[in-house]
Amino acid sequence: MSRIAVENKTQLGQVLLSRGIVTAEQIEKALAEQSEKGHRKLLGELLVEMNYCTQNQVASALAEAYGVPYAQVSPKICDARILETLPREFLEEHIVLPLFKVYQVLTVAVSEPTNVFLMDEIERISGCK
Structure with a gap:
């Protein structure tokens, strides 16, 4: 979690x-x-x-x-295969942008980094940490 x-x-x-x-x-x-x-x-x-x-x-x-990293990101920098890790509707609703995945660890940009429920939902849906 x-x-x-x-x-x-x-x-x-x-x-x-x-x-x-x-x-x-x-x-x-x-x-x-x-x-x-x-x-x-x-x-x-x-x-x-x-x-x-x-x-x-x-x-x-x-x-x-x-105490979290900050970056200005754009969907243009993302690999389309990584974007498919989570449903498009979920990404738009929660303002989430998957950036990359290494060894089942998914790194995402989110608008609400303190929303632990969102983080848990991302883990559940993606099957990644």
């Missing part, structure tokens, strides 16, 4: 701040917006909407916070 250690994760704002991408004031403004207007949006979404950073910067910072 795939697991990501979320108990030791760093806060997104701390990572963006340490990288010099946003200021403490910008984080405070986004958090204030979040609480004042009852936003159900995540901090990263608000920071992007407020033009304080880009989606790629947020994604990269989240990957660092969760």
Whole structure:
């Protein structure tokens, strides 16, 4: 079963701040917006909407916070045989992109790396780890 250690994760704002991408004031403004207007949006979404950073910067910072690799990928770089490892509908619904497979270990790019249920489902459907 795939697991990501979320108990030791760093806060997104701390990572963006340490990288010099946003200021403490910008984080405070986004958090204030979040609480004042009852936003159900995540901090990263608000920071992007407020033009304080880009989606790629947020994604990269989240990957660092969760201790997982980050890469910008495209279906064009994938081997069609690997794409067939999982049903197309599943790939589209869950925003999953199989990248490569070595010795029954499937490496995938996912939009939700902390979703352990998704990781388990990928293992079950593909028959790979």
